[in-house]
Amino acid sequence: MRPKDPRSWNVETTMGDTSLVMGDELATLADERDDIVVMTADLMTSNGLDVFHARHPDRFINTGIAEQNMMSIAAGIASNGFRVYVSTFASFASLLCAEQMRTDLAYAAMPVRVLSHHAGVSMGFYGTSHHAVEDLAITRAMAGLMVAAPCDANSIRGTLRATIDHDGPVYLRLGRGREKPVYQEVPLMTPGFFSKLREGTDLTIIATGIAVAESLSAADILAEQGTQIRVLNAAYIKPIDRDAILTGARETGGILSVEEHNPNAGLGGAVAEVIAEAGIGIPFRRFALPDEYALVAPPSHLYRHYGLSAVGIADAARSLLDGKSS
């Protein structure tokens, strides 16, 4: 953790140690190659990119609080052969800058990576203006935009490495940097693939973001009760891993999707499309935040309240399994 004024406790509520990996990983990548530029809109001390700034100040650009300008500037820089990493809160990246992302990054096929951090309701009591529960719906409807969702520190590193040479833009849905560790080492995060974190035969949980760690814990709870749950980490939402979804449906006979997002058109929507188009009727449920604006509370309180917890996910899985057997 970088030094901070010990009298300040507010910082603790919005960021944690894993947020530092992003700046460190990018700085390390930039040690090796000269085509990396990192940008932020007055948030480097929130998203940990001050680590990059300290190591490569000549390739760090701060636009001030002007996110749309940042997106379009990134496009201009990328048009000259750079890989540009822009960073801001997910609510601003996906909603305020949706059009710049579509028109200047995706339509123009620019290799810009959108580090969209504090997604979901991880801004807690900052409220709806700072929540991003619509971003998967928005971004996965943009042609030419890859959508990744690393779930912990090591998978952030893995995703940054795996996508560095991708020719088009990438949207990285990131949490607030306090995610529980899922991977003990840096995994290969091959674009377009879910990763199977736990084998099981009774049900498949497809989870993304913070829901991955909670789903693994939910699987532990259910295992004690004799139910074997397969857990897939939806590390990429677009392109979606059709094979993993259909194999899970075929081999386990039921699917539960879990995400920190509005229930409409996010991960669950993407999974439902694959299942429906394959013509297979299986027990299926989207487990997400409700279709309403979230309450304010510290993030951990919100997750508990909305059931995005091991217990909540285990309950949802059990009710799906009960329906399956009846």
Added chain:
Amino acid sequence: MGSAHELDDDILERFRSTDEHELAKRAEWIRLRTIDLVEIAGSGHYSSVFSCAEMLSVLYYSTLRLKPSDSRWADRDRFLLGKGHVAIGLYPCLADLGFFPQSWLEDYTRLGSPLGDHPDMTKVPGIDFSSGSIGHNLSVGVGMALAARLKGQDYRTLVMLGDGELNEGQVWEAAMSAAHYGLDSLAAIVDANGLGLDGPIEDIMGIEPIELKFESFGWDVESIDGHDVQQIRCAFERPNPDGKPRVIVARTQKGKGVSFMEGSPYWHLGYLGPEDKEIAIREIQSRTD
């Protein structure tokens, strides 16, 4: 500069033409070709092209360093058409210079054509960045100028904006950042024709005084008559002061060159009937004979 590209025959060097009569004639040719292309599409932005025809002529036939045989050549000057609906006036120039085959123009806007109302960089050689959503391109130009600095390249970045475009907030974010970063390879050109789709800009959402606004944002400012080829040429050639972006506010007339379009808001988007088309062509041709 002293770089190898000076020896390359394919390169069109900067400031290559000083023949103002030829450049003025080329502007009239752009007007005529625009009328031809609108005929294919069935509607088009005549008057928006006509207000900047002289500037497009000077940019592509004198000011910009270009390489038509290699449209992605790293050291080319960049030109961004913020007012992307004027692409119809730019396409004939790009075809004429050899960026793409003349035959592409025959299918302008037809199914599968690379040439739409707004320019698409992924389809059209010679387009340095896509546009269409007014207000983005000055930011993109800031990025290109920053990239030139990062790579130590000497290309210039010129961005043409409409005056109505200045109503967009992102333009002023870009203006603020260009001055903050001290981008002296960047120039903005405002085609101040005074009219938007719904009428006079000063009635819809006033933007004057344009010059003072940019000046207060830290830009070097020059105001010119945007139909005077000599003034345009000198303004486009003049280098930026060290450490400052530069804006050229070109005072123009919307629909310039066709009497019944001049100063009229009705031809922002339109389609000339056969008789009016003949009148328009005659008026334009009378100045080139």
